[in-house]
Amino acid sequence: NLRIGKPDATQAELEEAARLAEAHDFILRQPNGYETLVGERGATLSGGERQRLAIARALLKNPPILILDEATSALDSVTEARIQKALKTLMQGRTTFVIAHRLSTIRDADMVVVFEHGRVVEQGRYQDLLDRDGAFARLVATQQAGIESA
Structure with missing residues (x-):
């Protein structure tokens, strides 16, 4: 359901969003790659994997207003640092609300x-x-x- 916000996204756009969200590699490890069904609410995925997919969906949709609610809370610090770069790019030129307890995520607000x-x-x-x-x-x-x- 990565295309939910942009149904006409190309495979290349989908993969670029997944790469930026640090999701591409774990998607490829799934039995059917990008075509894998992950079950209701992503039941077969870890919390961090679900968050990375949500970030990929946001990157793909490219909305004018972005709300990030604990967007990196289930990620380890190494993955969070890499994703922060993608989020910084995503937040440029748009209104973004960031709800965070991990204060490193709001340093550039x-x-x-x-x-x-x-x-x-x-x-x-x-x-x-x-x-x-x-x-x-x-x-x-x-x-x-x-x-x-x-």
């Missing part, structure tokens, strides 16, 4: 809005929020401490 208990507590650019030493800076410090102790 024009505007970061920080919510606590359903209320906006801070907003600004990533570095400006770090410099303010408020709620966002505490979140970043907590994540970095968790990464360093892992």
